[in-house]
């Protein structure tokens with residue numbers, strides 16, 4: 467008896483639905499610049515449009531119709547990071563070849579936990595990791611793998627460090643017990659470090675008290691004299707320093723820590739040197755970026771996100787570990803139900819995941835699609851546009867630009883009548899509220915999208931350009947646009 471499988475589509479049905487889907491997507495992508503970055507609607511409006519209270523459908527529906535409706539719903543009701551004026555967070559516009567790559571990856575559907583169930587995909591992931599290492603100037607024989615994003619990439623580096631430097635068999639004994647109480651494992655990171663470090667120390671058993679927050683200087687860079695002082699003090703008191711995190715492009719302002727000094731301190735005290743380059747590492751070889759970025763090549767591990775500055779559609783993070791054995795030593799187990807060849811890479815031995823999807827394909831295709839020089843030009847252009855924005859905001863007169871690093875500009879609106887009173891507590895409070903409101907006003911307008919930072923207590927708007935759709939015209943328009951929205955807000 468032949469099986470009736472309702473999920474199946476005939477090749478002709480698949481082809482027709484797919485062609486129609488690609489046509490609709492191409493059309494909606496082309497129209498993005500004419501529409502809002504974010505639709506003006508409440509969560510209730512959105513839920514109503516999605517008919518979110520519907521019960522689970524009992525029977526089936528036509529695939530092409532469903533896909534057609536989904537395209538319209540999603541493009542009408544999403545915050546579109548492919549919009550030229552999406553400058554929020556550090557989330558890139560999606561590379562078109564990456565969009566198609568994800569489609570192809572799902573069609574082949576390899577599981578890249580084990581070589582046998584994803585041989586081509588495993589080799590492609592290895593090549594992608596090597597190319598990323600090459601692109602940022604990290605040794606190309608390093609180990610590494612793709613993960614979901616910056617948090618996970620940093621977690622992998624952190625866990626490799628923990629296994630290598632804990633000074634006890636931490637994978638077996640854990641951190642509880644006498645060893646920990648006598649000599650706690652300690653982590654060093656600047657106060658500007660992304661919050662992944664809190665999650666890592668919390669989730670992997672050290673607790674957030676294990677973090678030694680090293681103060682940053684006026685340029686948001688770790689004070690390495692403080693780092694050294696703290697390490698010395700902790701050692702004297704019986705602590706067990708094991709990792710220092712340097713940031714290559716901080717989440718708030720794009721600041722680059724003094725990586726050469728951090729590297730040499732790590733060597734001196736035999737500590738693991740991890741670089742969080744989730745955002746900035748991909749700019750390491752671009753002319754005129756801070757020279758310190760290049761010293762990420764000295765790290766034991768680096769987190770670097772293709773879904774940031776390689777413009778890969780979400781999700782794609784990557785971790786590189788100088789010695790591939792450190793990954794195996796942190797993650798590998800060999801249960802009897804997995805018989806894996808040992809003359810090849812089985813990625814299950816190298817990270818947190820067991821079953822793993824084909825994230826590498828979209829990155830691998832994009833790296834070939836525009837090549838090293840294409841990427842270098844695009845990243846350099848993002849940086850140029852960010853510098854241009856900072857200059858335009860300064861020239862406008864109603865804004866203070868607080869920082870400009872890599873492709874992040876932070877700024878705040880300062881009404882003329884408050885300009886002479888900057889620094890007064892009540893004025894600073896008013897400015898913080900005004901700029902908080904302004905951020906919401908910009909978002910509501912749909913005309914642009916920023917995120918925020920807080921710098922020395924000052925609430926600022928933050929424009930991060932990891933967006934190959936943003937043009938000079940967009941940048942030219944922004945100061946007047948934001949000033950208009952600020953005036954509108956003040957008139958409420």
Ligand SMILES: Cc1ncc(COP(=O)(O)O)c(C=O)c1O
Nearest residue numbers: 556615616617660716717744745
């Ligand atoms: C420096 C830095 N590290 C880590 C992360 C976390 O990355 P993800 O959101 O991909 O997990 C970010 C996110 O912006 C970041 O800027």
